Amino acid sequence: MTHLHPDRLFPASEPAKAIARELYPEVRDLPLICPHGHTDPSWFADNGRFSDPAALFLTPDHYVLRMLRSRGLSYDDLGVPRKDGKPVAKGRDAWRLFAANYYLFAGTPSKTWVDHSLNWAFGIEEELSPETADAIYDTIDAALATPELLPHALLDRARVEVIATTEFALDPLVHHQKMEQDGTIGRIRTTYRPDDVTDPSRAAIVENLQKFGEITGENITTWSGLINAHRNRREFFRRFGAVATDHGVPTANTADLSAPEKQALLDKVLSGRHDADDAELFRAQMMTEMALLSVEDGMVMQMHAGSRRNTDPLLMAERGTDLGADIPGTTDYVNGLKALLSRCGNEPNLRLITFVLDETTYARELAPMAGYWPSLMIGPPWWFHDSPQGIRRYLDQVVETAGFYNLAGFNDDTRALLSIPARHDVWRREVCGFLGRWVGENRITKSTARDVARHLSYQAAKDAYRIK
Amino acid sequence: MTHLHPDRLFPASEPAKAIARELYPEVRDLPLICPHGHTDPSWFADNGRFSDPAALFLTPDHYVLRMLRSRGLSYDDLGVPRKDGKPVAKGRDAWRLFAANYYLFAGTPSKTWVDHSLNWAFGIEEELSPETADAIYDTIDAALATPELLPHALLDRARVEVIATTEFALDPLVHHQKMEQDGTIGRIRTTYRPDDVTDPSRAAIVENLQKFGEITGENITTWSGLINAHRNRREFFRRFGAVATDHGVPTANTADLSAPEKQALLDKVLSGRHDADDAELFRAQMMTEMALLSVEDGMVMQMHAGSRRNTDPLLMAERGTDLGADIPGTTDYVNGLKALLSRCGNEPNLRLITFVLDETTYARELAPMAGYWPSLMIGPPWWFHDSPQGIRRYLDQVVETAGFYNLAGFNDDTRALLSIPARHDVWRREVCGFLGRWVGENRITKSTARDVARHLSYQAAKDAYRIK
Amino acid sequence: MTHLHPDRLFPASEPAKAIARELYPEVRDLPLICPHGHTDPSWFADNGRFSDPAALFLTPDHYVLRMLRSRGLSYDDLGVPRKDGKPVAKGRDAWRLFAANYYLFAGTPSKTWVDHSLNWAFGIEEELSPETADAIYDTIDAALATPELLPHALLDRARVEVIATTEFALDPLVHHQKMEQDGTIGRIRTTYRPDDVTDPSRAAIVENLQKFGEITGENITTWSGLINAHRNRREFFRRFGAVATDHGVPTANTADLSAPEKQALLDKVLSGRHDADDAELFRAQMMTEMALLSVEDGMVMQMHAGSRRNTDPLLMAERGTDLGADIPGTTDYVNGLKALLSRCGNEPNLRLITFVLDETTYARELAPMAGYWPSLMIGPPWWFHDSPQGIRRYLDQVVETAGFYNLAGFNDDTRALLSIPARHDVWRREVCGFLGRWVGENRITKSTARDVARHLSYQAAKDAYRIK
Structure with missing residues (x-):
């Protein structure tokens, strides 16, 4: 790794x-x-329980969103809610877009935090990439349903x-x-x-x-x-x-x-x-x-x-x-x-x-x-x-x-x-x-x-x- | 070297x-x-063709000129043209002055660029100094007359x-x-x-x-x-x-x-x-x-x-x-x-x-x-x-x-x-x-x-x- | 050491x-x-001759005083004279307080200077600490009475x-x-x-x-x-x-x-x-x-x-x-x-x-x-x-x-x-x-x-x- x-x-x-x-x-x-x-x-x-992986890692993280926007990606496609209620991308689609552009985060603390979190909380060993995007999404999604990923359990584990x-x-x-x-x-x-x-x-x-x-x-x-x-x-x-x-x-x-x-x-x-x-x-x-x-x-x-x-x-x-x-x-x-x-x-x-x-x-x-x-x-x-x-x-x-x-x-x-x-x-x-x-x-x-x-x-x- | x-x-x-x-x-x-x-x-x-070595390396380079001025050398002696047309130093004299004070550039990017240029464009291996000033001047001057030193040839070589x-x-x-x-x-x-x-x-x-x-x-x-x-x-x-x-x-x-x-x-x-x-x-x-x-x-x-x-x-x-x-x-x-x-x-x-x-x-x-x-x-x-x-x-x-x-x-x-x-x-x-x-x-x-x-x-x- | x-x-x-x-x-x-x-x-x-160790190292050194004050120590207890003439701590008491808090200076130039001075001027090998405070005070105090510690002798030695x-x-x-x-x-x-x-x-x-x-x-x-x-x-x-x-x-x-x-x-x-x-x-x-x-x-x-x-x-x-x-x-x-x-x-x-x-x-x-x-x-x-x-x-x-x-x-x-x-x-x-x-x-x-x-x-x- x-x-x-x-x-x-x-x-x-x-x-x-x-x-x-x-x-x-x-x-x-x-x-x-x-x-x-x-x-x-x-x-x-x-x-x-926390909802889906994108809602956990992507849409609430202004560090991640801003970098993707800076390279021309739209907040609609990243699933960031709009005031006018118009539809934005769903979790898995946004996640795939994030993964496809994850190389942009080389050298940033955001990558360190995401890499660490994926490993620490979900035991994920692979780096996020277009190839691993779906598998990682599924792993997270499944884990979120378990007691180990509930907030107090996470406080204990951390x-x-x-x-x-x-x-x-x-x-x-x-x-x-x-x-x-x-x-x-x-x-x-x-x-x-x-x-x-x-x-x-x-x-x-x-x-x-x-x-x-x-x-x-x-x-x-x-x-x-x-x-x-x-x-x-x-x-x-x-x-x-x-x-x-x-x-x-x-x-x-x-x-x-x-x-x-x-x-x-x-x-x-x-x-x-x-x-x-x-x-x-x-x-x-x-x-x-x-x-x-x-x-x-x-x-x-x-x-x-x-x-x-x-x-x-x-x-x-x-x-x-x-x-x-x-x-x-x-x-x-x-x-x-x-x-x-x-x-x-x-x-x-x-x-x-x-x-x-x-x-x-x-x-x-x-x-x-x-x-x-x-x-x-x-x-x-x-x-x-x-x-x-x-x-x-x-x-x-x-x-x-x-x-x-x-x-x-x-x-x-x-x-x-x-x-x-x-x-x-x-x-x-x-x-x-x-x-x-x-x-x-x-x-x-x-x-x-x-x-x-x-x-x-x-x-x-x-x-x-x-x-x- | x-x-x-x-x-x-x-x-x-x-x-x-x-x-x-x-x-x-x-x-x-x-x-x-x-x-x-x-x-x-x-x-x-x-x-x-480019004219003489001083006109190539010295008089148009504000980085070099400013450093020499900062140590008390006069722009007249360095051959920098005056608005009033009064005479200033000729190429070789200015070059010698430059060489005599080249130690001032220790640790500066100017020295890196000049050293590199002398070597890259003219094959010069010696460091510029009072001892090498004339020989380097002559080497450059001779090379400037060759086709290899014409602008388009330089673009190609670079x-x-x-x-x-x-x-x-x-x-x-x-x-x-x-x-x-x-x-x-x-x-x-x-x-x-x-x-x-x-x-x-x-x-x-x-x-x-x-x-x-x-x-x-x-x-x-x-x-x-x-x-x-x-x-x-x-x-x-x-x-x-x-x-x-x-x-x-x-x-x-x-x-x-x-x-x-x-x-x-x-x-x-x-x-x-x-x-x-x-x-x-x-x-x-x-x-x-x-x-x-x-x-x-x-x-x-x-x-x-x-x-x-x-x-x-x-x-x-x-x-x-x-x-x-x-x-x-x-x-x-x-x-x-x-x-x-x-x-x-x-x-x-x-x-x-x-x-x-x-x-x-x-x-x-x-x-x-x-x-x-x-x-x-x-x-x-x-x-x-x-x-x-x-x-x-x-x-x-x-x-x-x-x-x-x-x-x-x-x-x-x-x-x-x-x-x-x-x-x-x-x-x-x-x-x-x-x-x-x-x-x-x-x-x-x-x-x-x-x-x-x-x-x-x-x-x-x-x-x-x-x-x- | x-x-x-x-x-x-x-x-x-x-x-x-x-x-x-x-x-x-x-x-x-x-x-x-x-x-x-x-x-x-x-x-x-x-x-x-210089007076006591505190008057030499502590009360005139604003670098040292300010750090001690920043951690809540009072200038009265450090022996810094007051305009109103009210009494402040005496030399040895102030010195002990300094020594007890000397760990605060880890990584500061003040510590480097004090350590070096104690060694250079007084031959002291131990680090200042609550344990060594009195012995170091006494060593300095005794040395200050010797000709080697008079100002001109110090200029010579330095x-x-x-x-x-x-x-x-x-x-x-x-x-x-x-x-x-x-x-x-x-x-x-x-x-x-x-x-x-x-x-x-x-x-x-x-x-x-x-x-x-x-x-x-x-x-x-x-x-x-x-x-x-x-x-x-x-x-x-x-x-x-x-x-x-x-x-x-x-x-x-x-x-x-x-x-x-x-x-x-x-x-x-x-x-x-x-x-x-x-x-x-x-x-x-x-x-x-x-x-x-x-x-x-x-x-x-x-x-x-x-x-x-x-x-x-x-x-x-x-x-x-x-x-x-x-x-x-x-x-x-x-x-x-x-x-x-x-x-x-x-x-x-x-x-x-x-x-x-x-x-x-x-x-x-x-x-x-x-x-x-x-x-x-x-x-x-x-x-x-x-x-x-x-x-x-x-x-x-x-x-x-x-x-x-x-x-x-x-x-x-x-x-x-x-x-x-x-x-x-x-x-x-x-x-x-x-x-x-x-x-x-x-x-x-x-x-x-x-x-x-x-x-x-x-x-x-x-x-x-x-x-x-």
């Missing part, structure tokens, strides 16, 4: 390769800590110790309520992502804020009432295991306005008369408010900054969000985080984990900042950068200034349940490879490498997210 | 080195596809299958007209580069636009007439083999204005009352217009963005353009290309190849964009980045997200005919080295590496430029 | 490792040229040929005056850093400018008088060995205003009515003025651009500057240096050395600019980037375009006398490793590598700073 080599991703040359091979077995089977991701909570609440889903502030958490009754909260947790009530660029923002007031019983027309609503809702989310909040923002901007300025801004947003600058300022102020609430309640704050969302209006009109048209842009953390950090960056209870799409900030901004502020940690390589080369650039640029212990370990940030072990495995292999190279250069001892490998593979994420 | 080692640029260590050495012979002798460059069409029309020159919109293409009669169009092609009529920051823009109207018979005082003039001229260029257009722009900005806005902008430009912002907006709108014409006629659109031209006013006043004082700056592709891509980014007939001077955009913007938009491909490393390390940074940062098949292969982009084989050779060696490392890390199979090496060395450029 | 391996930092694999090991002994013991740094001139004037300190324009240079009498000026030199009179964002700027007029006897209320004051003061500094000026600026901006504009700007600053934009413009104009004075007097101009200073207001209020809260930001050299270079960038007497915190400018801006302008050289990796990976990224990105001979060699830029040999050693090892890799790839000959290694380790700095 040359496409899934046991030594894959390890350094090519000795002695680094041998050292990586020595380190890897010590971390390979450690439990998985998954404190940030986008799996569907209904899977874990209902523990039902040694998932903790996994967090992500829900908006207005989400009623019905699946988590069921899990509470089932006693699975703790292994499975929600995350508080209040973008639906903190981002005034959303069309429904006024309506959302009104709902937010209703479900929390707070008067969201005053700033203090709005903050109370968050305070209340954060507590509700914590009941379902939430240890963290998450914030998807186009920039890293934060603000620290006076009380009258805040109220005036809220008034404007509630009146629907706000413009793009107002929306940016509201988001920026909300970041600082969330930090102050974290100082109160100890929830870990995550900032996912820098994505330009929905850059293709045609795709958006035809099929909606999260299908590949989100593109990173430059991000300024030094000026952006200034207001927040000046306000509460030295608070012992604050923890802010940053996720980065603009790699130029690793060495220039984030590593120096995380190597100074007690509240700041650097999240793992994110999105397009969660790849072997991305991890190498990350470690290359952050470790010397931030050290190993200001890193938040790994998280998979995925919608694709089956890819979770594959993603953690790539991280662990790359960490071992990185450390193998540094031991090979006599920069750290093998004993230190062993400690760091275990830390970054497991404990770092638990510590960073304060998971007991 | 230690300075031109047969294994140069291959990975230092095994097993990557052996794999690269195994891949390289399969691509080394593939024909050269040169779809973008700046060779002089009169060479191919007239097939006359296995050039296709080579494109680049001409402005107003260029009468007299050399290409001669080549049409000679039957060499097809192997040699022009490229439509309408900067002379799309860039209002040029002093002669009004005059140029008027000429443009005259030679096309269109009324360029209306926007639709102006576009018709382009439509007409593009057709004229296609008669001489053009498969592509090219656009040198300081930023990646594009625009999609309303008809009245476009006409108002054109009126302003034609009146000569436009300012720098107007010029930028005109260029930006013209990029979208060119894309729309590509949708019509299928010509491949090339965008060379990000150079700050003529940053030394003294040089500009003394000797003119293209002598080393052009410096890259930051470029924003996400926001810049938004208008164009929103307008026609999903059109199957559009192909836009971007060339990059701001490497921070590789992983952050270009690879994600090329990995989504069917119309977008990433051009090879350009200008200062067309170097071994530049190629490594490029492949490191684009492949995982864009894959290998959204890359436009290689082109040499050179004015220096003799350096063409050297440049393609560096690319092929680096591709083999890159793939050798990845096979060595068991990330791709050797069979995949073989396919990719051949693709990136030859077919990718033909496909990208739609060369039949 | 596995934590300080004789082959540390060399490439892990052959043949690069063997080549690096062959090159290194040729440069290891070359004298140290230290043309830029922040050691305390009183050490060299008085040649007195083979320091030249070392420059850095003083503000208003500094009376009393220590250097003593050194002049002692005959040690020449080995020890000052550097003219006039930020105290060129940066109007300083609270005391008006007062400082008035003092500047007094000590120079010039009328600083006119622009020409102000420039005369600098002319005068630069001459005074040269008396004490100064070969260079240094400028710490938030951006790389320069300006070239008309005489009336300059006078109006000065009037505004002297009246105290200037805002942030005025301050920036004043600094920008002053950079060009300093360049013009360098054209006159031949002093080498250093620009340290891009640091956002004092980003933590709490730290600033509690303890002051230079304690870890300075963070790099983006820098634009192409547009920033335009005014200065257009004015005098071709002057043979001008030399401008740039230091970089924004690594994205290496390949995009600085290497192309230094590879063109005769006046421009690239300084060594600075601050957070003065590290093994930082040096690799630097050489990777500058050499191909700027060559080896537009680099200013190395300088240590440190306040920590004992770390000077360690820092030069890291540079020399990394240079040998870099060259070893390139020889291993057959890109340069071993003979060239030998020349370059010696040049970058010693002569480059002497040449760049015009030290006779």
Whole structure:
């Protein structure tokens, strides 16, 4: 099985390769800590079977879809649902098209994840290709009907110790309520992502804020009432295991306005008369408010900054969000985080984990900042950068200034349940490879490498997210 | 000949080195596809002899000149012509100065190209130095008088299958007209580069636009007439083999204005009352217009963005353009290309190849964009980045997200005919080295590496430029 | 002593490792040229003993302090003095805390420097740890009382040929005056850093400018008088060995205003009515003025651009500057240096050395600019980037375009006398490793590598700073 080599991703040359091979077995089977991701909570609440192979591997995976589109394939032919309900390709047809173009993924993390998942979950040894497409489809389809492929069985098999889903502030958490009754909260947790009530660029923002007031019983027309609503809702989310909040923002901007300025801004947003600058300022102020609430309640704050969302209006009109048209842009953390950090960056209870799409900030901004502020940690390589080369650039640029212990370990940030072990495995292999190279250069001892490998593979994420 | 080692640029260590050495012979002798460059069409029309060695290697090579200037040598002493006609150094004197300072080029691609060219074209085995300067000069000078050194013989020897020159919109293409009669169009092609009529920051823009109207018979005082003039001229260029257009722009900005806005902008430009912002907006709108014409006629659109031209006013006043004082700056592709891509980014007939001077955009913007938009491909490393390390940074940062098949292969982009084989050779060696490392890390199979090496060395450029 | 391996930092694999090991002994013991740094001139004037180990290694080292703070340790417990005079931890207690947390520095240059210094200066073979903390403290403390640890003895032992300190324009240079009498000026030199009179964002700027007029006897209320004051003061500094000026600026901006504009700007600053934009413009104009004075007097101009200073207001209020809260930001050299270079960038007497915190400018801006302008050289990796990976990224990105001979060699830029040999050693090892890799790839000959290694380790700095 040359496409899934046991030594894959390890350094090519000795002695680094041998050292990586020595380190890897010590971390390979450690439990998985998954404190940030986008799996569907209904899977874990209902523990039902997954539908067909295409629905599992193809249509929900924006990494895979985007690559195929980039080479001229149509989303109709790949079975991606349309808003207008017009028919799109069926599972097996879409799967065959995927297989016929699978060569396009040479060298991409998508291929690594799919190859790994096919092998790990279904025991498939052959590489996906036009020749193997149907047989692999049938193998998967048959396996999906077995108990071994049900969500909880998969969590067990993958040694998932903790996994967090992500829900908006207005989400009623019905699946988590069921899990509470089932006693699975703790292994499975929600995350508080209040973008639906903190981002005034959303069309429904006024309506959302009104709902937010209703479900929390707070008067969201005053700033203090709005903050109370968050305070209340954060507590509700914590009941379902939430240890963290998450914030998807186009920039890293934060603000620290006076009380009258805040109220005036809220008034404007509630009146629907706000413009793009107002929306940016509201988001920026909300970041600082969330930090102050974290100082109160100890929830870990995550900032996912820098994505330009929905850059293709045609795709958006035809099929909606999260299908590949989100593109990173430059991000300024030094000026952006200034207001927040000046306000509460030295608070012992604050923890802010940053996720980065603009790699130029690793060495220039984030590593120096995380190597100074007690509240700041650097999240793992994110999105397009969660790849072997991305991890190498990350470690290359952050470790010397931030050290190993200001890193938040790994998280998979995925919608694709089956890819979770594959993603953690790539991280662990790359960490071992990185450390193998540094031991090979006599920069750290093998004993230190062993400690760091275990830390970054497991404990770092638990510590960073304060998971007991 | 230690300075031109047969294994140069291959990975230092095994097993990557052996794999690269195994891949390289399969691509080394593939024909050269040169779809973008700046060779002089009169060479191919007239097939006359090149003049002296300095005029071949030194005075037209801004890479070489700039380095010598940076260490205090004067352009007078290097024989670079002056606008005021004052005498400058003669060929052999300039050559000796070049040789005496050739050690400055250690580690630069310029040295690789010169070393390779001296050996390939003239059979010279010695390294250029003060000691060998005269003998090498004499060898070159003698060889230039032989038929083997005539332009077409050099194309044959270099296995050039296709080579494109680049001409402005107003260029009468007299050399290409001669080549049409000679039957060499097809192997040699022009490229439509309408900067002379799309860039209002040029002093002669009004005059140029008027000429443009005259030679096309269109009324360029209306926007639709102006576009018709382009439509007409593009057709004229296609008669001489053009498969592509090219656009040198300081930023990646594009625009999609309303008809009245476009006409108002054109009126302003034609009146000569436009300012720098107007010029930028005109260029930006013209990029979208060119894309729309590509949708019509299928010509491949090339965008060379990000150079700050003529940053030394003294040089500009003394000797003119293209002598080393052009410096890259930051470029924003996400926001810049938004208008164009929103307008026609999903059109199957559009192909836009971007060339990059701001490497921070590789992983952050270009690879994600090329990995989504069917119309977008990433051009090879350009200008200062067309170097071994530049190629490594490029492949490191684009492949995982864009894959290998959204890359436009290689082109040499050179004015220096003799350096063409050297440049393609560096690319092929680096591709083999890159793939050798990845096979060595068991990330791709050797069979995949073989396919990719051949693709990136030859077919990718033909496909990208739609060369039949 | 596995934590300080004789082959540390060399490439892990052959043949690069063997080549690096062959090159290194040729440069290891070359004298140290230290043309830029922040050691305390009183050490060299008085040649007195250093106080306790914590005061030597811990409290003045912002790299070490910031990392400990980032993991939640308090500056009080680390013995960092407070402005309010409240007591902080004593030396040995702070030292124990440092030792207990020394594992945090795994993989950082700080650890390399401390490990090397403990061994080099005190013969300590054990790694710092909770177990060894007291013994190492005692060893250091005892050694500090011996003549071998006095400043001049340390300079001798470290083979320091030249070392420059850095003083503000208003500094009376009393220590250097003593050194002049002692005959040690020449080995020890000052550097003219006039930020105290060129940066109007300083609270005391008006007062400082008035003092500047007094000590120079010039009328600083006119622009020409102000420039005369600098002319005068630069001459005074040269008396004490100064070969260079240094400028710490938030951006790389320069300006070239008309005489009336300059006078109006000065009037505004002297009246105290200037805002942030005025301050920036004043600094920008002053950079060009300093360049013009360098054209006159031949002093080498250093620009340290891009640091956002004092980003933590709490730290600033509690303890002051230079304690870890300075963070790099983006820098634009192409547009920033335009005014200065257009004015005098071709002057043979001008030399401008740039230091970089924004690594994205290496390949995009600085290497192309230094590879063109005769006046421009690239300084060594600075601050957070003065590290093994930082040096690799630097050489990777500058050499191909700027060559080896537009680099200013190395300088240590440190306040920590004992770390000077360690820092030069890291540079020399990394240079040998870099060259070893390139020889291993057959890109340069071993003979060239030998020349370059010696040049970058010693002569480059002497040449760049015009030290006779």
